[in-house]
Amino acid sequence: MTTISPDRIEDVVAAVREHTRVVAHGARSKAPLVAEEPGAAYIDTTRLTGVVEYDPGEFTFTALAGTPLSEIQALLAENGQHLPFDPPLARAGATLGGTVAAAMNGSGRLRFGGVRDFVIGVRFVDGTGKLVRGGGKVVKNAAGFDLPKLMVGSLGRLGVLVELSFKVFPAPPAWRTIRVKCAGVEDAVTVMAELGRRPFDLEALDLEPPGTLVLRVSGDEAMLDIHAARVGAATGRPFEVVAGAEEEGYWQGLRDFAWVPPDCWIVKVPLTLRRLPELERVLAAGDVARRYAVAGNVAWLAWPVDRPRTELDLAGLNGLIVRGPALDGSGPWIGPANIGAAVFARRVKDALDPDGRFPPLVPDVRAVSAAAS
Amino acid sequence: MAPINELVRGLRAIVPERRLLLGRAQLAAYESDALTAFAVSPTAVVLAESADEVIRTVRLCHDLGVPFVPRGSGTSLSGGSLPIEGGVIIALNRLNRILELDPDRRIAVVEPGVINLHVSRAAAPYGLHYAPDPSSQQVCTIGGNIGFNSGGAHCLKYGMTANHVLGLKAVLATGEVVELGGDSLEAIEPDWTGLFIGSEGLFGIALEITLRLLPIAESSYTILAGYDTVEAAGEAVARIVAAGLLPAAMEIMDAIAIEAATAAVHAEYPPGAEAVLIVELEAPRDLLEAERRRLGDLIRESGAIGVHTATSPEERAAIWRGRKSAFSAVGRLSPDYLVQDGVVPRSRLGYALRCIVELSREYGLRVANVFHAGDGNLHPLILYDGQREGEFERAEALAGRILELCIELGGSITGEHGVGVEKRAFLPRMFAPDDVDAFHRIRLAMDPKQIANRGKMFPSLRELGAGSVGEHPQMVEAL
Numbered sequence: 059m060t061t062i063s064p065d066r067i068e069d070v071v072a073a074v075r076e077h078t079r080v081v082a083h084g085a086r087s088k089a090p091l092v093a094e095e096p097g098a099a100y101i102d103t104t105r106l107t108g109v110v111e112y113d114p115g116e117f118t119f120t121a122l123a124g125t126p127l128s129e130i131q132a133l134l135a136e137n138g139q140h141l142p143f144d145p146p147l148a149r150a151g152a153t154l155g156g157t158v159a160a161a162m163n164g165s166g167r168l169r170f171g172g173v174r175d176f177v178i179g180v181r182f183v184d185g186t187g188k189l190v191r192g193g194g195k196v197v198k199n200a201a202g203f204d205l206p207k208l209m210v211g212s213l214g215r216l217g218v219l220v221e222l223s224f225k226v227f228p229a230p231p232a233w234r235t236i237r238v239k240c241a242g243v244e245d246a247v248t249v250m251a252e253l254g255r256r257p258f259d260l261e262a263l264d265l266e267p268p269g270t271l272v273l274r275v276s277g278d279e280a281m282l283d284i285h286a287a288r289v290g291a292a293t294g295r296p297f298e299v300v301a302g303a304e305e306e307g308y309w310q311g312l313r314d315f316a317w318v319p320p321d322c323w324i325v326k327v328p329l330t331l332r333r334l335p336e337l338e339r340v341l342a343a344g345d346v347a348r349r350y351a352v353a354g355n356v357a358w359l360a361w362p363v364d365r366p367r368t369e370l371d372l373a374g375l376n377g378l379i380v381r382g383p384a385l386d387g388s389g390p391w392i393g394p395a396n397i398g399a400a401v402f403a404r405r406v407k408d409a410l411d412p413d414g415r416f417p418p419l420v421p422d423v424r425a426v427s428a429a430a431s
Numbered sequence: 432m433a434p435i436n437e438l439v440r441g442l443r444a445i446v447p448e449r450r451l452l453l454g455r456a457q458l459a460a461y462e463s464d465a466l467t468a469f470a471v472s473p474t475a476v477v478l479a480e481s482a483d484e485v486i487r488t489v490r491l492c493h494d495l496g497v498p499f500v501p502r503g504s505g506t507s508l509s510g511g512s513l514p515i516e517g518g519v520i521i522a523l524n525r526l527n528r529i530l531e532l533d534p535d536r537r538i539a540v541v542e543p544g545v546i547n548l549h550v551s552r553a554a555a556p557y558g559l560h561y562a563p564d565p566s567s568q569q570v571c572t573i574g575g576n577i578g579f580n581s582g583g584a585h586c587l588k589y590g591m592t593a594n595h596v597l598g599l600k601a602v603l604a605t606g607e608v609v610e611l612g613g614d615s616l617e618a619i620e621p622d623w624t625g626l627f628i629g630s631e632g633l634f635g636i637a638l639e640i641t642l643r644l645l646p647i648a649e650s651s652y653t654i655l656a657g658y659d660t661v662e663a664a665g666e667a668v669a670r671i672v673a674a675g676l677l678p679a680a681m682e683i684m685d686a687i688a689i690e691a692a693t694a695a696v697h698a699e700y701p702p703g704a705e706a707v708l709i710v711e712l713e714a715p716r717d718l719l720e721a722e723r724r725r726l727g728d729l730i731r732e733s734g735a736i737g738v739h740t741a742t743s744p745e746e747r748a749a750i751w752r753g754r755k756s757a758f759s760a761v762g763r764l765s766p767d768y769l770v771q772d773g774v775v776p777r778s779r780l781g782y783a784l785r786c787i788v789e790l791s792r793e794y795g796l797r798v799a800n801v802f803h804a805g806d807g808n809l810h811p812l813i814l815y816d817g818q819r820e821g822e823f824e825r826a827e828a829l830a831g832r833i834l835e836l837c838i839e840l841g842g843s844i845t846g847e848h849g850v851g852v853e854k855r856a857f858l859p860r861m862f863a864p865d866d867v868d869a870f871h872r873i874r875l876a877m878d879p880k881q882i883a884n885r886g887k888m889f890p891s892l893r894e895l896g897a898g899s900v901g902e903h904p905q906m907v908e909a910l
Contacts, residue, residue, distance in 0.1 A: 115673045115778050138675055161618065174622050175594045190869040191862065196774045197587075198806040198846040200580045200629050201854075201861055202888075203870050204593060207625025211618060228675035251535035255558045257649035259715055277714070278721035285717040328617040330536050355616040378619040391619070398610030401603070402623050402877075409876035410869065419621070 059096075065105040067122075067181070067189065067220045073101050074218060075187035080415050082218040084124055084153035088160050090323065090379040091213055093417035094387040101218055103155055109133060110221065111195070117226050118195055120179065123155030123219040130154060140229040143167040143176055144262075146313045147381070155219040160380060161211035164313055165262040165351040166274070170227065173210055179223030180206040182216075185411025190217070197225045208406070213390075215419045216410045230276030233261070234286040235300040235308060238293045240269040243338045247354065249293050251331055254353050258289045262309070265350040267338055271295075274309065312351075315358070315381065319347055322360040323382035325392060327375050329357050340373050367392070435474060441491040442475055442519070445484055452476035461502070461520050465567075466510040466853055468769065468823060473500070473514035480525045482542070482602075482638040488521055489636065490606035498882040501636045503544060503572030506565075508770045509851025511579055511631060515885050521636065523574050529553050530639065537644045538597065538614055543574025543637050547581075550642060559644040562589040565847070566755045577637045580629030582847030584680040584754065587805035588713070591847060593628040595643045601627060603635040604878030614641050626873075631849050632884035634877040648713035651679070652723045653747045656735035657704030661685045661788075661800060664706040665780035667733035668804040671710065672777055674729055676722060679713040681805030685784075687764065688757045688799045688812070695760035698753030701737025708735075708804070709754055711747075757801040758812065765797070765814035769826050772848040773837030777807040786836050787811055794829040796822075808846035809837070835860070855890040 062073045074080055079098035086092060092100075103124035112119040114137040121130060127148040134140050144166025145157045152162070158180075163172040170176075179193035182205075192205025209219060240246040246269045253263060253273070262274035271293070275286055283299065290297035300308065311317065318324055329337065331354035341348050347360035361370060363383055370377070376393040379385065407419055442451050452458055453475055462470040474497075479485045492499045498518035505512050514520055526542035529550065533539075534557035539550055547568040550561040564583035565571055571581065577599065582591045589595075598612025612624035627634060658664040664683045671681065684692065686705045692698045700707050710730070712722050730738060741747040761768055775783045784800065787809075791798040799812040811833055815826040834844045834857050844850065844857045859867050871889060875881070 113776075113778065115669065116776050117672060118776075161622070163617065167616070170588075171590060171594055172616065174625055175590055184869060188865045188869065191866045192869075194841075194843050194861075196776055196807055196842045196846075198582060198591065198774050198803070198808045199843040200582075200591075200772075200845045200847050200849050201843050202850070202858065202866070203873055204580070204625050204629050205869070207593065207622040207628075210622045210625065212621040216621065228677055254537050255534055255646055257558070257646040257715060259718070277718040281717050281721055285715060288715075288717060326617070326619060328613070328615040328619060330615050332533075332536060352616055376619065396610075396620060398600075399612075399620060399623050401607045402609040402611060402627075403620070405603075405876040406621070406623070406626065406873060409872040 059100060061100040061102055063102045063105045067106070070101060070106065070218055070220050071183050071187060071189050073099065074183045074415065078413070078415060080218065081417060082214040084156035085126070085151035087147045087150040087152040088156060088162070088380045089384045090382055090390045091160055092384065094385065095417060103153065103218070106220060114139065118178065118197060118223060119226065120195055120221060120223040121154055122221055123153065125154045127152045127154060127157060134226055135229065138229050139226045141176060141224065142170040142227045143172045144313065145173065146315065149314055154222055158210055158222060159213050159219060162380070165264050165309065168263055168352050169259060169261050174207050176224050176226070177206045177210060177222060178225050180209050180219065181221040182209060182219045184217045185413060185415040189220070193223065195223045215416050216406065217416070232279040232282050233274060233276050233305055234282050235305045236273040236275070236286050236290045236297050237300065238271040238273065238290060238295050238297040240271060240295055242269045243267060243335055245269060246271055247331055247334055249295060250353055253293065256292060258292070262351070263353040265354070267342065267348060267350065317347070317349065318360040321363050322347070323363060323379045325359040325361055325370065325377045326380050327357040327359060327377040329355060344369065344373070438495055438497055438519070439475065441495065442477060442488065445487045445491065446477055446479065450478040450480065452478070461514060464505040464507045464510060464512040466508055466513065466851065468767070468817070469510050469513050469852060471514045471516055473520045474517050476520040476522055478522045478525060482526065485521060485523070485526070485636055485638060486602045486606065486608060488519065489602050489604065492519055492882055493604060493606045493880060496880055496882065498885040500884050501574065501578070501632050503575035504570045506567040506571045507575065507579065507849070507851060508772065509579070509845065509848045509853045511575070511849055511851040511887060513852050518885070523572065523636070534559060536614060539642045539644055541573050541640050541642060543572060543577070543640065545573050547571050547573060547576060554644050555647070558647055560647050561642055562595055562645050563592045566758060573640055573642070574637055577628050577640060578630070578632045579849035580847065582803070582808070584682055584803060586803065586847070587681060588677055588679045589645070593625055596624055596628055596640060597643055598624055598641040599627060599637045600639040601635050601637045604880065604883035612641065616643070629849065631851065631887045633874050633888060635883055648679070650714060650716040650719045651747065652712040652719060652726070653741040653750055654710050654726065654730065655700070655739045655750050656708045656730050657701030657737040658706045658708065658734070659736060661706040661784045662781040663734055664708040665784055665804065667708055667730065667735070668780060669778055670733055671726065671729050672805065674725065676725060676729070678710050678726070678805060680709065680711040681803070682709040682754050683707070683800070683802055683804040684754065684757055685800040687797060688761060688801045691760035691764050691799065692753040692757050695763060696752050696756050698749065701739065704736060709750055754801070761799050761812045761814065765816065767815050767817045767823070769813040769815070769830050770848070771809065771811045771813065771830050771833050772845045773809045773834055773842060774846040775807045775809065775837050775840045775842040777805070779840045780804060780807060783809060783836060783840060787833060790829055790832050794825050796826055796829055803846070806846060807842065831857070850888045852887060855888060858888060858890060
């Protein structure tokens with residue numbers, strides 16, 4: 059296995075051009091997403107680091123793809139700014155590029171959107187060895203196709219990310235967490251649906267199964283306790299308000315996936331509130347460690363590595379194994395491929411990676427679209 | 432291209448006679464969109480009433496190699512729905528059903544002809560709304576918003592169309608039907624939906640769109656401040672942004688725009704103001720007060736010469752009526768105008784505005800400025816009289832200089848109107864040849880015959896219908 063660790067963009071371009079099979083990765087904090095391709099050249103982007111441009115008054119920055127998230131977050135924090143999508147795994151070494159490629163969002167994406175909503179510009183090396191730029195460095199931009207969004211969730215299968223531009227937001231002055239005790243999962247779903255329609259500006263709305271809702275609000279310190287108490291009371295269920303180090307520690311624990319037992323894969327399952335109760339029944343019966351985030355839009359499962367993965371397939375789930383030991387070449391996807399998008403996916407793949415230099419997409423768009431037609 | 436009678440025969444098999452427009456008089460209404468400087472007569476207009484009719488029309492066009500242009504209400508300011516000679520207009524206004532509205536999942540599934548504002552109206556009983564609010568929201572359609580990633584006054588806090596679409600079903604130019612994204616905020620695939628939005632109709636036509644709805648803000652605070660100069664208003668914006676406030680909207684109008692809005696909707700502005708700044712805060716009621724105080728301090732320090740605060744929903748609506756009517760109101764001051772849509776870094780707003788004033792003098796044309804200041808999104812309106820020899824050309828040249836300025840400052844040639852016909856020549860100035868080539872490869876993969884909205888975005892002769900397809904076209908200057 060060849061591994062190349064370029065520290066300049068032009069070296070990434072050269073590395074892609076020199077090899078017929080290329081697998082890109084960052085710090086491997088999401089190891090299962092790095093394809094196992096015997097004979098491929100591995101491009102490790104962790105030396106491709108550095109903030110290229112950051113003007114705090116502009117609320118945007120540009121950095122090389124291998125830059126650690128922790129470095130970006132520290133820099134933004136110095137200026138009272140942050141990435142509102144609350145990206146996970148910074149302390150595990152996650153890079154900016156990996157966060158985009160894996161579409162990783164934390165619980166805090168509820169209010170203002172995910173990484174897709176904050177990435178405004180991208181430079182990547184496509185499968186023809188060309189350095190391509192999409193988007194730009196300003197917060198609003200409708201010129202050309204939205205390649206920054208296309209790269210979100212592309213898992214290195216459409217190009218090697220080398221540089222990214224983001225918009226950022228002012229960090230709130232203070233936070234509170236509200237823990238609400240519901241009677242069970244059905245009750246919790248009812249309360250979540252109700253809260254979703256209320257104008258409380260919730261930053262996060264998670265469910266610790268079976269019935270504990272965890273809400274986060276932010277704002278001016280002087281008024282925040284009043285606001286938090288009002289939000290808690292509006293649920294009509296028993297609640298407590300948490301502040302200070304305990305409050306911040308709770309959400310940091312989630313970003314670190316500290317609740318996941320050892321020797322587990324972490325599986326991300328996109329979801330809606332409507333499907334949540336049924337999924338919860340299946341997972342509870344199967345004794346799977348789990349939690350639900352973003353108002354029921356995602357479930358995170360901890361799946362013991364020694365438990366057969368076929369059981370996950372049987373549960374009718376669609377998910378992605380994002381963390382844990384590297385996989386054995388079987389691919390990180392759980393459940394059936396999205397047939398509806400297969401034609402579109404194949405056409406994008408053909409345009410940007412016509413020779414299949416990068417690993418196949420989701421799980422193999424050619425096979426899927428052939429089966430569909 | 433296929434003979435016209437073959438095309439017409441095919442279309443007659445898809446829609447009844449009364450929904451197939453062919454005669455010159457019938458087609459006249461479709462020759463232009465809101466970019467009125469251009470007009471092209473299409474061969475036919477199909478008034479589709481179902482997704483199936485759209486799909487069959489696209490397939491017919493694909494089989495015959497006939498270009499088509501999807502069209503909603505025709506409010507594009509970049510010529511996005513300008514017809515193609517010899518082509519078909521697929522009018523989507525009649526696909527105007529809201530198919531589903533689920534307050535629990537906070538989504539609405541709509542057809543492309545649904546009017547933007549109607550989504551918010553339907554969601555209002557549940558305390559929800561659809562956030563993107565282009566000035567044309569009373570008439571523009573969601574399909575058009577998808578095509579051009581439309582923005583609006585409240586993008587600063589809430590983002591553009593692309594930030595509010597979870598998934599869509601579309602017919603590609605090849606006639607294939609695809610389903611992208613879904614109804615969850617999270618996904619495990621590349622963001623195909625994100626790529627489709629803003630593709631200017633070059634991939635195909637969205638048929639069903641899943642929109643994300645947000646709670647209506649509990650309380651808001653709208654303030655209108657007058658300034659001696661546009662630069663001073665621009666500096667106030669930089670100050671508010673730098674202070675870490677996140678208003679829902681920040682808008683500036685200059686003296687000409689003020690004059691127009693005053694005449695059109697009897698809006699009232701601080702006397703003697705050369706520019707007005709509108710700032711709107713939205714927050715839960717417990718939290719609004721603190722933000723309001725901070726904003727008040729910042730406005731005071733910014734040297735405002737008159738401040739007006741909306742104390743009722745009616746006053747707030749009046750402030751926005753003045754702002755949202757500004758484009759059409761400027762139309763009263765001049766027989767014709769061009770609207771530009773450039774973006775500059777927010778810290779360069781003041782500088783950009785000074786340059787525009789100088790350019791206006793140099794070209795001898797009045798320029799009104801109405802813009803989304805919080806985003807650095809300029810909307811210079813260049814006033815001209817198309818009846819006067821050479822004046823349109825001068826207006827276009829001035830518009831080009833403004834776009835070049837935006838590129839030089841590290842900005843963009845379009846914030847929310849799209850490239851369309853109007854800014855094709857500038858795409859290769861903002862992007863390197865390899866970037867444009869990548870765009871084009873994606874376009875060719877989706878639409879190998881280049882029939883979907885041909886002539887938009889790309890400044891290529893082949894895009895304009897010359898020659899055969901298949902090879903990479905050379906990028907050339909637009910006509």
